[in-house]
Structures are given as structure tokens and as C-alpha cells.
Amino acid sequence: MSYSQETSLILDSPRGKDYTSANQPLYYSSTYHQEVLGGAADYDYARSGNPNRSLLEEKLANLEGGNHGFAFSSGIAAITAVFMTLKAGDHVILPDDVYGGTYRLTERIFRRFGIDFTTVDQTDLGAIARAVQPNTQLIYVETPSNPLFKVTDISGVSQIAKDNDVLLAVDNTFMTPLGQSPFKHGADIVIHSATKFLSGHSDLIAGAVIVNCPKLAEDIYLIQNGTGSGLGVYDAWTLTKNLKTLAVRFNQSVTNAEKVCRFLKQHPAVATVYYPADSDIHVKQAVNGGAVIGFRLADETQAQTFVDNVTLLLVSVSLGGVETILSHPATMSHAAIPELVRRQRGITQGLFRLSVGLENAEELILDLQQALETTINRQRNNKKKQYVSQCYTNQ
Numbered sequence: 512m513s514y515s516q517e518t519s520l521i522l523d524s525p526r527g528k529d530y531t532s533a534n535q536p537l538y539y540s541s542t543y544h545q546e547v548l549g550g551a552a553d554y555d556y557a558r559s560g561n562p563n564r565s566l567l568e569e570k571l572a573n574l575e576g577g578n579h580g581f582a583f584s585s586g587i588a589a590i591t592a593v594f595m596t597l598k599a600g601d602h603v604i605l606p607d608d609v610y611g612g613t614y615r616l617t618e619r620i621f622r623r624f625g626i627d628f629t630t631v632d633q634t635d636l637g638a639i640a641r642a643v644q645p646n647t648q649l650i651y652v653e654t655p656s657n658p659l660f661k662v663t664d665i666s667g668v669s670q671i672a673k674d675n676d677v678l679l680a681v682d683n684t685f686m687t688p689l690g691q692s693p694f695k696h697g698a699d700i701v702i703h704s705a706t707k708f709l710s711g712h713s714d715l716i717a718g719a720v721i722v723n724c725p726k727l728a729e730d731i732y733l734i735q736n737g738t739g740s741g742l743g744v745y746d747a748w749t750l751t752k753n754l755k756t757l758a759v760r761f762n763q764s765v766t767n768a769e770k771v772c773r774f775l776k777q778h779p780a781v782a783t784v785y786y787p788a789d790s791d792i793h794v795k796q797a798v799n800g801g802a803v804i805g806f807r808l809a810d811e812t813q814a815q816t817f818v819d820n821v822t823l824l825l826v827s828v829s830l831g832g833v834e835t836i837l838s839h840p841a842t843m844s845h846a847a848i849p850e851l852v853r854r855q856r857g858i859t860q861g862l863f864r865l866s867v868g869l870e871n872a873e874e875l876i877l878d879l880q881q882a883l884e885t886t887i888n889r890q891r892n893n894k895k896k897q898y899v900s901q902c903y904t905n906q
């Protein structure tokens with residue numbers, strides 16, 4: 512049948528829907544034709560599910576060794592979905608150095624809905640056990656933590672959770688499913704900011720929740736669909752594509768990070784290096800030390816000088832990209848924490864976080880080396896600056 516121009520503009524030919532392409536096509540459709548009224552078609556409305564998100568969610572579940580994966584519009588949306596499984600009157604135990612966005616979410620939003628949170632130093636299993644109350648429903652763990660790379664014994668917390676009939680959620684963003692498998696150590700819920708290593712190209716914001724228990728999966732799905740926080744089609748497609756290179760990206764980043772870590776540890780301008788592989792507990796529960804390193808300058812007043820002099824590194828928020836990212840927690844990820852609290856926690860001006868990418872490791876080290884030298888040789892540096900400004904004045 513041939514249609515008018517108006518109708519033809521609306522109708523798509525069936526052609527192009529089912530080629531055997533290497534990559535899944537983008538299903539940019541908010542709604543789907545329903546052949547049987549009230550029937551159970553795979554998809555009806557894209558908020559409730561769509562082929563691009565489904566493929567990604569299956570991949571995420573397999574990667575973590577879980578049964579059900581859910582993709583969200585951000586890591587924070589994923590964490591929100593997990594807290595939304597709770598109700599007013601429930602209590603949650605958090606690490607005292609939890610990711611800043613998670614802290615803001617719990618303190619400023621979920622508290623308003625009557626959910627109570629206690630933060631404890633989760634390197635101390637006894638402190639976690641003592642924080643359990645009759646209304647505790649969830650223990651939330653982030654290991655290694657950020658930015659001081661404190662390590663929590665996942666199996667140890669899992670035992671406390673089981674003894675008290677409490678669920679255990681682990682934010683596994685820093686290690687990726689390739690570096691650490693929380694389910695193997697007794698976690699019930701695994702969370703990722705997929706913005707970081709999973710996507711890996713600093714190109715999108717996404718989050719993931721993976722669970723095994725069908726009841727939990729039902730709850731998380733209700734929230735994903737019911738609050739409309741699922742990941743959009745294009746980002747789901749891009750993340751699926753980017754995941755194909757996760758293993759080569761992560762492994763190479765870790766290899767580079769190990770080299771950079773060795774370099775930083777012997778440099779006189781560096782006072783302390785924080786790397787998870789230095790923790791016995793981390794080594795026991797993870798495959799490697801990951802690709803993110805913390806370090807503290809010997810002269811904490813030289814943070815800006817250091818930043819002024821790096822040339823290869825991207826100085827920014829975030830981590831897990833193909834490019835090496837240098838972050839300054841005190842003014843970036845942890846700026847929202849009052850300065851006194853920050854100082855008590857060791858998040859001072861001289862503390863940096865380095866997410867090591869895929870550049871040539873020797874070149875990364877050379878860049879760090881020359882930038883670190885400038886923090887020692889302040890006087891020479893100042894003289895050079897004066898000279899430069901004189902040149903400009905003379906023009």
C-alpha cells in the first residue's frame with residue numbers, strides 16, 4: 512500500500528531493524544507497538560525498559576557475577592535506588608569517609624524522609640558491629656575509600672551483616688568488577704559509578720546496581736521504573752561499547768599505576784603515598800591495587816606550584832578515564848566538607864589523587880618528576896616567574 516507524504520513521514524519501513532551488525536543498533540524509541548492488548552511484550556515504554564539498556568544490564572550483571580543488573584542515570588542515582596529500598600525509621604551504617612556525593616545524599620535528602628545514618632571508621636570491624644541497632648537494615652561499604660584509600664574487610668563486614676540480619680552494599684567503583692568481586696565476599700548489593708572505569712573515556716555519567724536476590728531485584732526495578740532514574744538509550748549504548756575494552760584499559764592502567772606508585776614513593780618531594788596494594792586486607796580480597804593513587808606533598812604549601820607545572824596530566828574531578836587525572840580533594844571532591852573536619856581527616860592542601868590512565872608510563876613519570884622538582888625549588892621558580900612578568904612589563 513502506498514501512503515501520502517504525511518503518513519510516509521511517520522511510518523518507518525521494517526528495513527534496517529534486523530541487520531547482523533557487530534554492535535547493537537540504537538533503539539531511539541520511547542514507545543513500542545503492542546500486538547496483543549495487555550500482552551507481555553519485551554518492551555512497551557522505554558522508561559520501563561529498552562533493548563539498549565537491557566543489553567547493558569545483562570553485561571553488568573555478568574561482569575559482577577550477579578543475577579540482576581540495573582543501569583542508572585548516574586552513580587548517585589544508583590545509590591539513591593539502593594537507599595530507596597528502605598523506609599522511614601530504618602538505619603544505615605556508612606563509612607566516615609564515604610564519597611562526598613553519597614554523604615550529601617544521606618545527610619541532606621534521605622534524613623528528611625526519616626532514614627537514620629551513622630558513620631563509622633570501617634577499618635574497625637568492632638566499630639561497625641557496635642553501630643548496629645535494632646532498626647539497622649543496611650551496612651554500606653566503600654573499599655578502598657577515597658581519598659586516603661582506607662580498606663574495609665568485606666568478608667568481615669559480611670559476617671556482621673549476616674549475624675544481624677542486615678544487608679551489605681558495596682560501592683565497587685574504584686576496583687571495577689575485574690579488580691574486586693564483592694559478591695564473593697558476601698555482599699548483597701554491588702554499586703558502581705559507571706562514569707569512572709566502566710565507561711572509561713570521561714564521556715558520560717552512569718551508575719549500576721547489581722543484586723542476586725530476586726526480591727531485591729524486584730525492589731530495585733520498581734524504583735528504577737517508578738522514579739524514572741534508568742540510564743538513557745544513548746548512554747547505555749555508549750557504555751556497552753566502552754565496556755568492550757574495560758579489561759585492556761583497566762589492566763594497563765594498573766600496570767602504569769604500579770610504576771607511578773614506585774616512582775612517587777622514592778621522590779623526596781612526596782611525603783606519603785596511599786595505594787591499596789599496601790594493605791594486607793586489600794590484597795586478600797582484590798586482584799590488584801587498582802589504578803588510583805593518593806599522595807601528599809612534603810611541602811603542603813606547594814600544591815598550586817605543582818599543578819602549575821604538570822603538563823601531561825588532566826587536572827580535574829573524576830577518575831577512571833583513559834587520560835591520567837590529577838585531582839585535589841580539598842578543593843574538588845571534598846570541598847563541601849568543613850575545613851576543620853577535612854583537616855582532621857587528613858584531607859589537606861598537599862593531598863592529591865592520581866587516576867592513572869593509558870599514556871606511556873615513562874612519560875607520565877617524567878611529567879610528575881619535573882612538576883615535583885618545582886615544589887622543592889620554590890625560589891628558582893619564583894625567580895623565573897619574576898623574570899617572565901618583567902618580560903611582559905617591558906613589552
Ligand SMILES: *Cc1c(COP(=O)(O)O)cnc(C)c1O
Binds near residue numbers: 585657707
Ligand atoms: C563518582 C563516584 C560516585 C558517584 O557517581 P556519579 O556517576 O558521579 O553520580 C559514587 N561513588 C564513588 C566511589 C565515586 O567515585
